[in-house]
Amino acid sequence: QVQLMESGGGLVQPGGSLRLSCAASSSIFNFNTMGWYRQAPGKERELVARIRAFGSANYAYADSVRGRFTISRDSAKNTVDLQMNSLKPEDTAVYYCNAVQQAASYWGQGTQVTVSS
Numbered sequence: 001q002v003q004l005m006e007s008g009g010g011l012v013q014p015g016g017s018l019r020l021s022c023a024a025s026s027s028i029f030n031f032n033t034m035g036w037y038r039q040a041p042g043k044e045r046e047l048v049a050r051i052r053a054f055g056s057a058n059y060a061y062a063d064s065v066r067g068r069f070t071i072s073r074d075s076a077k078n079t080v081d082l083q084m085n086s087l088k089p090e091d092t093a094v095y096y097c098n099a100v101q102q103a104a105s106y107w108g109q110g111t112q113v114t115v116s117s
Contacts, residue, residue: 002026002106004097009111012087016115020082022097022108027078028053031099034080035060036071038093038113045096049082053099065091087115 003025012018020036028034035050049071050060059071070083080097092115097108 002030002099002101002104004099004106004108006095006097006108006111009095009113011114011116013117014087014089014115016087017083017085018087018113020084020095020097020111020113022080022082024078024080024099028073028075028080028099031101034073034097034099036080036082037096037098038091039096039110040090040093043093048095050098051080084113087113089115091115 005023006020008018008020031053033050034053036048037045038048039045048062048065049069051071051073052058068086073080093113094110095113096110099106
């Protein structure tokens with residue numbers, strides 16, 4: 001059973017930075033893609049950023065975060081990180097790690113990110 005564990009969420013002021021990390025219980029080479037999604041209260045879960053797990057990265061970013069957020073992978077540590085800069089109050093949400101393996105999709109438990117002064 002694949003497990004994904006997120007860490008790094010918290011409270012930050014507008015304009016600040018946070019780095020989220022997702023640790024997989026198996027090699028990330030087992031997956032096709034890995035990514036970060038978020039869900040704010042009363043809203044649907046949305047894609048934030050996605051990366052291929054191996055080979056050419058083929059980055060994908062939501063328009064709302066492009067230029068501020070950066071997704072990266074580390075195959076030695078089996079992690080996928082999300083560096084979030086210039087955070088805005090509208091970035092407040094629960095952030096979820098996702099991994100896709102063939103037809104299966106796995107999710108972490110989520111980590112809360114709150115951007116507020």
